[in-house]
Amino acid sequence: MSSQFKLMGERRFLPFFLTQFLGAFNDNLYKNALVVLITFQAARYTTLAPGVLVNLAAGVFILPFFLFSATSGQLADKFEKTRLIRFVKLFEIGIMVLAAVAFALDSLSLLFAALFMMGVHSTIFGPVKYAVLPVYLREEELVGGNALVEAGTFIAILIGTIAGGVTIALPGGAAWLSAAVIAVAVLGYLTSRQIPPAPAADPGLKINWNPLTETWRNIGFTRGNRTVFLSILGISWFWFYGALFLSQFPGYAKDVLGGDEHAVTLLLALFSVGIGVGSLLCEKLSGKHVEIGLVPFGSIGLSLFAFDLWLASPAVAHVGDPLPLAAVLATPTTWRALFDLVMIGVFGGFFIVPLYALVQSRSNPAHRSRIIAGNNIINALFMVVAAGLGAGLLAAGVTIPQLILITAVLNAVVAIYIYTLVPEFLLRFIVWMLVHTVYRLRVEGIEHVPEEGPALIVANHVSFVDALIITAASRRPIRFVMDHQVFRWPLLSFVFRAGRAIPIASAKEDPAMMERAFEEVARALEAGELVGLFPEGKITADGEIQPFRPGIRRIVERTPVPVVPIALRGLWGSSFSRKDGPAMSRPLRRGLFSRIELVGGAPVAPNAATPESLQAAIAGLRGEMR
Incomplete structure (x- = not known):
């Protein structure tokens, strides 16, 4: 019932x-x-x-x-x-x-x-x-x-x-x-x-x-x-x-x-x-x-x-x-x-x-x-x-x-x-349509995301829609740190701007943008918001979790907040992943309503939130399902 x-x-x-x-x-x-x-x-x-x-x-x-x-x-x-x-x-x-x-x-x-x-x-x-x-x-x-x-x-x-x-x-x-x-x-x-x-x-x-x-x-x-x-x-x-x-x-x-x-x-x-x-x-x-x-x-x-x-x-x-x-x-x-x-x-x-x-x-x-x-x-x-x-x-x-x-x-x-x-309405509509047409999303452990107060959400990066999948599962808005090049895609640009995403570039490409991104992350966490991060820094090319970059350590040292690990499962091989070539090279390759999963883990204290420990936690949550 x-x-x-x-x-x-x-x-x-x-x-x-x-x-x-x-x-x-x-x-x-x-x-x-x-x-x-x-x-x-x-x-x-x-x-x-x-x-x-x-x-x-x-x-x-x-x-x-x-x-x-x-x-x-x-x-x-x-x-x-x-x-x-x-x-x-x-x-x-x-x-x-x-x-x-x-x-x-x-x-x-x-x-x-x-x-x-x-x-x-x-x-x-x-x-x-x-x-x-x-x-x-x-x-x-x-x-x-x-x-x-x-x-x-x-x-x-x-x-x-x-x-x-x-x-x-x-x-x-x-x-x-x-x-x-x-x-x-x-x-x-x-x-x-x-x-x-x-x-x-x-x-x-x-x-x-x-x-x-x-x-x-x-x-x-x-x-x-x-x-x-x-x-x-x-x-x-x-x-x-x-x-x-x-x-x-x-x-x-x-x-x-x-x-x-x-x-x-x-x-x-x-x-x-x-x-x-x-x-x-x-x-x-x-x-x-x-x-x-x-x-x-x-x-x-x-x-x-x-x-x-x-x-x-x-x-x-x-x-x-x-x-x-x-x-x-x-x-x-x-x-x-x-x-x-x-x-x-x-x-x-x-x-x-x-x-x-x-x-x-x-x-x-x-x-x-x-x-x-x-x-x-x-x-x-x-x-x-x-x-x-x-x-x-x-x-x-x-x-x-x-x-x-x-x-x-x-x-x-x-x-x-x-x-x-209020672009938030359209953002949620796009996200809702995504997880009710292209995918069928099963959610487990999302209760680990706090109902109020700041937290850092970290996840493995499998596809271009990972942030949207996490947004669909979360009861609270999440401000994701995203590669600035994503904002060149018309639809994704609207979605992430509506979600107040934070653009970032590498230190080699644009050090000023990178510093602005870290400052905005700190302001968001100090204001009690949720911030989302993909510590691999790029979408996986082989389905495996890539080494986490050290930027996460800098964030929790500046603003010590709980870190919630989230594993995305089943997205490897979807149209928005890079399996067998660039994303969207074979639209709907797995058809509609393909099953994907999101699994959340217990929050990690900021003093224990190292790149290595978080990568191990997400790998354990993901298991063998890519």
């Missing part, structure tokens, strides 16, 4: 998962029931058009994210998180009681008041929801835990949306719905009682109750780490993209596919299932660490399948009465469109899960909740802009398939812009 599913059997995760699942389910159970009610029975309450009421309901639910996210982030940092979760769940019970009273009195104003308070409930719970995961989970479990939460959330949204519409349409539906939302809220509180304690991150924090100044301050927290901030912009872009798509489902089902309300439900179900599948696959594809290389992969799929959805959509809009679902499914182009929709969801999961995990892992724990609150504010803003853009384009005469095409193009433009700002 995958380790992410093993979490479902542990108390440190399961009660929290059930609590957030029930909360998301109840949100959508009540919200969609209200939307269906005002869509078909608006005349009972007001002279406003149903379409106006539906959009007003969406605005009422999202308004608390703007008003109270800043305050909720402070509360989540100041107080013990489990107590806060239980308070929120008690608050939910009170909201659902108010909703039941509103249904009994047939009061539209009270129904909207309950909807607003459910938005407050979600606003308070959001920062706790994501800030608590790094408390309960180890770093290698963070991607799997986020995957389960994202998959569970979308499934809860799907089930709640369907159940809300079905329940309110039943005879006596208001009474049935009232009983259901109260029961779910009570169940959510009971599961929250089993969540283990999560200590306050900043108990001495003084609450700033001014939402305007605190909102600006929270956004400032998100900007404290550039990678975190750009990841938040990526998350917000996903919600922009998703909001544009989800809002078009009713129109796409009716006007493009020619279906009825069952077709709308099918589109929502397939999209949600796709998100769930993509989220759950993230742990397997990422090797149980935060693999941001999946983010560009996800963005490629989001644009590619949205573009194909535009191609698959009928050129002429459906006219006449809605078709039953069976008739819609009898059309061949419908299946292509449904496949595209599922794949958009799958690649959306690849895109969103690593970004959430990255924000959690790289945020300062003292104000992690406020960073997530800032993320929620920016998300809400992007969704409002998406709703306005979609409504404006449709009002201007753009068709729904054309809007999908615009979304695909915008996604590609935004993705390219973000990846030029």
Whole structure:
């Protein structure tokens, strides 16, 4: 069983998962029931058009994210998180009681008041929801835990949306719905009682109750780490993209596919299932660490399948009465469109899960909740802009398939812009593709690389992609010392510059460059970074480990840090090695998915890290496999 599913059997995760699942389910159970009610029975309450009421309901639910996210982030940092979760769940019970009273009195104003308070409930719970995961989970479990939460959330949204519409349409539906939302809220509180304690991150924090100044301050927290901030912009872009798509489902089902309300439900179900599948696959594809290389992969799929959805959509809009679902499914182009929709969801999961995990892992724990609150504010803003853009384009005469095409193009433009700002995403994508297409990498002993603090990583040098293989296995960035001539290769130059590699030349070739390299290595280690080194000084020409050069002794004498030996196995004979001639003279000579291995050894103390001892250690780790 995958380790992410093993979490479902542990108390440190399961009660929290059930609590957030029930909360998301109840949100959508009540919200969609209200939307269906005002869509078909608006005349009972007001002279406003149903379409106006539906959009007003969406605005009422999202308004608390703007008003109270800043305050909720402070509360989540100041107080013990489990107590806060239980308070929120008690608050939910009170909201659902108010909703039941509103249904009994047939009061539209009270129904909207309950909807607003459910938005407050979600606003308070959001920062706790994501800030608590790094408390309960180890770093290698963070991607799997986020995957389960994202998959569970979308499934809860799907089930709640369907159940809300079905329940309110039943005879006596208001009474049935009232009983259901109260029961779910009570169940959510009971599961929250089993969540283990999560200590306050900043108990001495003084609450700033001014939402305007605190909102600006929270956004400032998100900007404290550039990678975190750009990841938040990526998350917000996903919600922009998703909001544009989800809002078009009713129109796409009716006007493009020619279906009825069952077709709308099918589109929502397939999209949600796709998100769930993509989220759950993230742990397997990422090797149980935060693999941001999946983010560009996800963005490629989001644009590619949205573009194909535009191609698959009928050129002429459906006219006449809605078709039953069976008739819609009898059309061949419908299946292509449904496949595209599922794949958009799958690649959306690849895109969103690593970004959430990255924000959690790289945020300062003292104000992690406020960073997530800032993320929620920016998300809400992007969704409002998406709703306005979609409504404006449709009002201007753009068709729904054309809007999908615009979304695909915008996604590609935004993705390219973000990846030029943070080349680390593209670097990790290239590395991830390498070890999932050309090779199949088995990793052993990588836990010897320290989670924090400086260390020197030394390895045997078999091929031109050795540094990329080690980068793929490491949870932390590594700055490799590389022969300056490698930077002449266009692709490798981009990769190593993005990885902040340190160019070096021999003393005979360029003594000034060599001295600059040693100085930069010292600065990097003093700053707590990992530095990678191939002490042989060149790629092996016969598959054997060449004598280690003395430069490593100079490095550890200047900056005494642990030295981690790593052996690469199975790369000799690959396209990027020098077996039987220059590298790449016979591309893919061993085909795709050839097995390679990386084996790490115990750190060597700096006073024992001689070239001879390190060469012997790596030879022992490598064994007979070249």
